[in-house]
Amino acid sequence: MTGSRPLRPQLRAMRPEAFGADPSGARLERIRRSPNFADGVFQNPVGARTRAAGSMREFAKIYFHKESRLRRSPGAPIPVHPTTLADLAKPPATGLRLTWLGHSSVLAEIDGRRVLFDPVWGERCSPFPFAGPKRLHPVPLPLAALGPVDAVVISHDHYDHLDMPTVKQLAGTDTVFAVPLGVGAHLERWGVSADRLHELDWNETTRIAGLSLTATPARHFCGRGLRNQQHTLWASWAVAGDEHRIFHSGDTGYFPGFKDIGAEHGPFDATMIQIGAYSEYWPDIHMTPEEGLQAHLDLQGSKPHGVLLPIHWGTFNLALHAWAEPGEWTVDAAEEAGQPVALPRPGEPFEPAGTLPVDPWWRPIARPIAHPWRRPKMAEPVPSEPPVGDLDLAGER
Numbered sequence: 001m002t003g004s005r006p007l008r009p010q011l012r013a014m015r016p017e018a019f020g021a022d023p024s025g026a027r028l029e030r031i032r033r034s035p036n037f038a039d040g041v042f043q044n045p046v047g048a049r050t051r052a053a054g055s056m057r058e059f060a061k062i063y064f065h066k067e068s069r070l071r072r073s074p075g076a077p078i079p080v081h082p083t084t085l086a087d088l089a090k091p092p093a094t095g096l097r098l099t100w101l102g103h104s105s106v107l108a109e110i111d112g113r114r115v116l117f118d119p120v121w122g123e124r125c126s127p128f129p130f131a132g133p134k135r136l137h138p139v140p141l142p143l144a145a146l147g148p149v150d151a152v153v154i155s156h157d158h159y160d161h162l163d164m165p166t167v168k169q170l171a172g173t174d175t176v177f178a179v180p181l182g183v184g185a186h187l188e189r190w191g192v193s194a195d196r197l198h199e200l201d202w203n204e205t206t207r208i209a210g211l212s213l214t215a216t217p218a219r220h221f222c223g224r225g226l227r228n229q230q231h232t233l234w235a236s237w238a239v240a241g242d243e244h245r246i247f248h249s250g251d252t253g254y255f256p257g258f259k260d261i262g263a264e265h266g267p268f269d270a271t272m273i274q275i276g277a278y279s280e281y282w283p284d285i286h287m288t289p290e291e292g293l294q295a296h297l298d299l300q301g302s303k304p305h306g307v308l309l310p311i312h313w314g315t316f317n318l319a320l321h322a323w324a325e326p327g328e329w330t331v332d333a334a335e336e337a338g339q340p341v342a343l344p345r346p347g348e349p350f351e352p353a354g355t356l357p358v359d360p361w362w363r364p365i366a367r368p369i370a371h372p373w374r375r376p377k378m379a380e381p382v383p384s385e386p387p388v389g390d391l392d393l394a395g396e397r
Contacts, residue, residue, distance in 0.1 A: 018127035018164045019225040020157065020186030023232065027199070031182050031231060034201050042182075042222070042233050046255045048284035050221040071322040076365040078137035078314065081347035088147060094353040096244045096269055101140055102346040103315035104161055106248065106272050107149070111241030113209045114149040117248045117272065118161040119170070125160035125316055127224065132159070133316040136323070140347025143169050150209035154179040155250025156234035157186055157222050160316055164190055178206060178213045182232035186224070202235060212240040216261045218252035220285050238265035247271040247299055251312065253284040254291035258298035267300045269307070270342075270352040276313025276326035286312075286319075289329035293337060304339040307352040314346065314362070324366035331360060 023031055031037055083099065092109055099107040104118040121143045126132020143166060152175050155161050162183065170177075171191035176198060179187065184199040198206040200215035207213070215235040222232040237248045238261065247261070247268045262268075275292035287295060289310075296308045313326035327343065334341040344350055344357040 015225070016127050017189070018159075020162075020164075021189040023182045023185045027182065027185060028231070031233075034181060034233075036202055036233065042231070044219050044221075044255075045217045045257050046219060048219050048221070048253055049282070050285060052281045068320065071367045071369070072317045072320070073136060074323050074362070074365040075367050078365065079345050079361055080137050080140050081345045083140040083347035083349070085145060085147065087349050092351050094351045095241075096246070096353065097349050097351045098246075098270060098272070098309055098342070098344075099140075099349040100272075100309060100311065100344050100346060102135075102137060103313075104155070104248075104250070104272075104274065104311045106309070106311065107146065108239070108246055110211065110239065110244050110246060113151075113211050113241065114147070115211065115213075115239055116146070116149045116152045116175075117237070118155055118250070119143070119152060119166045120160060120163040121166045121169070122163040125158075125163070125318075127159065133318055136315055136317065137346055148173065149175050151175065151211065151213065152177045153213065153237050153239070153248065154183055155218070155237065155248065156180060156220060157183050157224055157232050158251065159224065160318065161250065162186065162224075167192065176208055178208065178215075178237070180215055180233035180235040182222075185232070200235070201233065210241070214238045214240075214265060216247075216265065217255075217257050218250050219255045219257075220251045220253065236261070238268075240265065244269045247273075249274045249287075249292075249295065249311070251277075251286060252295075254287050254295055256298075258295045259302070262299035262301060267305050270309060271296050271299055271306065272309045272311045274312035275310045275330050276321075277316075277318040278321065278326075279319045281320075289326055290333050292330065293333040293339060296339065297337065304337060306340075307356060308334060308339055308341045310341065310343070322367065322369040324362045325369050327360065327362050328366075328369060 036042055095111050097109040103120060105120050106117045108115045121139050124132045124134050152170055167187060167190050176196045177187055178198045181199055181201045184197045202215055202217045205212055205214040216238050218234050218236045220234040222234050236250045239246050245268045251274055273292040273296050274287055275289045278286040278288045310330045342350055342356045345361050348357055350357050
């Protein structure tokens with residue numbers, strides 16, 4: 001209609017703020033020039049199905065089954081370590097300390113600097129405050145009590161890794177952000193100035209406060225809105241200081257590229273590896289505990305080295321497996337390989353070169369799970385569409 005506003009800006013104005021923003025302008029042009037962008041979307045390092053496979057009728061039957069739903073949450077409150085400023089005020093004696101804050105959120109104190117990975121302080125990993133997966137335990141401490149951080153690192157833009165309320169609070173600090181290509185558009189909409197963004201493609205490196213941060217490949221996908229345009233990249237991260245090296249997997253399926261990452265940036269004093277929210281319905285984009293252990297070994301030159309910190313489990317119910325499976329089965333896999341693994345309660349700091357937390361704290365509150373951890377494989381699934389809205393509300397699969 002003559003004189004009316006164009007439809008697209010009107011729709012953009014109606015878009016929920018939590019959806020973020022689509023890359024545009026110079027940012028979009030840079031995305032289109034990326035060697036990892038082809039046919040209008042970012043590509044995985046090896047093929048990956050980003051839609052659920054198998055019968056959705058069978059999936060729904062399992063998902064809503066009463067006993068199955070009970071197993072996906074603890075039977076009693078999760079024992080959260082009450083992290084205090086005193087826990088974090090004294091520098092780590094060894095120069096490296098990690099504090100798992102739940103799910104994939106980790107504070108890494110490395111060589112005198114502080115890096116915060118995938119901070120999620122929100123109550124739900126969802127664009128809506130009234131729907132979507134809710135926290136199974138409180139955050140160990142308020143974000144403001146964490147103290148200043150030198151860098152915030154984001155692995156990708158799913159809701160359980162990029163949380164708008166948390167970013168908005170961090171936008172009021174002096175910290176800078178290291179993010180995969182395209183993710184900066186979300187952060188700018190939420191108040192982070194462009195001069196505080198380090199936006200990287202795979203295998204690009206930036207330096208922040210004397211640390212070297214490299215966005216490394218991962219096998220996953222992106223998206224926050226009703227349409228997933230695959231215009232924001234996903235990444236794992238290698239961070240190196242003067243004395244120590246650490247790795248954060250973000251979300252990823254297993255792929256041979258871990259060996260290349262380890263050869264280029266490792267070996268690592270500690271790795272933070274995704275071992276939860278796996279399923280036969282999406283085998284290409286999340287790792288099982290066994291695959292997570294293998295990824296760690298690949299990163300370390302195919303032999304046990306450093307410490308494995310399991311992440312992406314325990315905080316949100318995002319898959320069909322029992323709540324305690326990821327922790328329990330990671331212990332089994334690590335013991336078989338002779339690989340040291342840290343098992344902190346959420347909020348419990350530890351130094352990888354010091355005494356590791358190894359108490360399986362989840363056992364007293366876990367509902368029964370299957371053993372052994374090697375499960376029989378499902379028959380080859382028939383590709384199908386996921387339930388409408390499932391990917392959007394959960395923030396991933």
